[in-house]
Amino acid sequence: MSERTVLIAGASGVIGQSAVQRFAAAGWRVIAVSRRAPDVSADTPFQHLPLDLLDSARCRAAAGEFGGVTHVVYAALYEKPGLYAGWFEQDQMDTNLTMMRNLMEPLIAAATGLRHVSVFQGTKAYGAHVHQIALPARERSARDPHANFYWLQEDFLRERRAEADWSLTIWRPQVVFGGATGVAMNIVPVIGAYAAIQRELGQPLIYPGRPGGVAEAVDADLIADALLWAGEAEAARDETFNITNGDVFTWADTWPAIASALNMEPAFGEPFSLVDYLRQHEGVWDDLVRRQGLRATPLPELLGESHHYADLLFGVNAPADAARAAVLVSTIKLRQAGFGECIDTEEMFAKWLWRLAERKVIPAA
Missing domain, CATH: 3.40.50.720 (NAD(P)-binding Rossmann-like Domain)
Structure with a gap:
């Protein structure tokens, strides 16, 4: 198999740091994209690209680093001070879409060998922040009719996914630690x-x-293991998965x-x-x-x-x-697809x- 290179956006975040460690330990070449370097073990091999994803010019200028990327883990996130109120504000949603566009458009153009993209949503996809959700929430449910940057990002990626060779996996973790x-x-x-x-x-x-x-709850290391699995698993292609610790x-x-x-x-x-x-x-x-x-x-x-x-x-x-x-x-769907760690x-x-x-x-x- 040719060299596997994963670009992890949001590499200093709670999911990103675990992903950097896990992919590097598994022998992948890792490009970590974040303003701050991920705080990982000193012996973890990775290349850090200190990009602000709101700077479209810098993202385009970095495209020369993207040519060998085969996999993307997009875990970057913008939240407003105070957190909760921003979940309902259109400019917060637009900012998250802009960040994804700024990175993914030059990356998709440059990474001709791109095979897989993972992106994150969460229980807000089911409307957990606005109403009682069905128990348990299942991935096959219709899209909850509320404004959310999840839908903006998903629509953008699905549009770029059409007629492309790479596949997409959408993750909906519970509370991440x-x-x-x-x-x-x-x-x-x-x-x-x-x-x-x-x-x-x-x-x-x-x-x-x-x-x-x-x-x-869901452990960030467990998510990183699932990301590794999905990067090569046929059963993860173009699927959406809930993920939890299992209890x-x-x-x-x-x-x-x-x-x-x-x-x-x-x-x-x-x-x-x-x-x-x-x-x-x-x-x-x-x-x-x-x-x-x-x-x-x-x-x-x-x-x-x-x-x-x-x-x-x-x-x-x-x-x-x-x-x-x-x-x-x-989490039945994820287990039936072949990932059952807990x-x-x-x-x-x-x-x-x-x-x-x-x-x-x-x-x-």
Whole structure:
């Protein structure tokens, strides 16, 4: 087989970083496209292209690097400050489409050997952010009639896919967890920073959210394994797949396992905002970073917009008398197609918290 070269857009993000590691470990040539270099093991071989996907001229100028690309993992994402409100705003949707166009148009023209493209959606594809979804949500459902950049990007790729030799796989992961910091939607560093501050204050790990809300998680490493599989699997060609860890969880029921991984005692009380809590305790974080020799990462830089995502997932701002809706998707289609890997969600949380401690992003438990 000729050399396989994967271009990973959004390589510093929660999915992108795991994908860089996994593809490189599997012997692929990896081109990582992101403004920041992905924070991966020092011995991981990859080429970093520091592109801003909103700069169309720079993307066109980089086309000379795209000629050998055989596979694309498009995991780049634009989110507005505060996160949630932007999901309903047309300019946020248009920006995400522009980013994809700026990269993919010169890439498709240059990469004459392109074979496969993976792109990401999520449970917003089923309208999970606007209404109760069918349980479980299935890929064969009709497109949910709400405005979303998913549909803009999908239509663009399907138009380019017509009569082309490459195939397309669309992924709809549940809530993704990984090791990336400073991103829009990865609450592992949020939990790690919150726990470190609570420990510094001599407090237990108090659950900040409301009860209920049955959901599913997905490990970024598991997604990376699925991307590797899809890159060569005939059964993945021009398909859409939900992907999860394989189990279900609620935050309250999983909280003791998260506390145990951090060597802390769990506790429960009234819901409160981690956005507010972390803003109020930036000084505590700065002090413990200096004293414990952690990476010199200011709290806003560590969190990105993910503390807003944490408040959303924990149901902090939901009406107190409102039941928290379950969000569950079926992964039967993906398993029947040939990818059946899974991971225990409680073990996943422990893994990523330990890895952040190993990298001195958060204190060791």
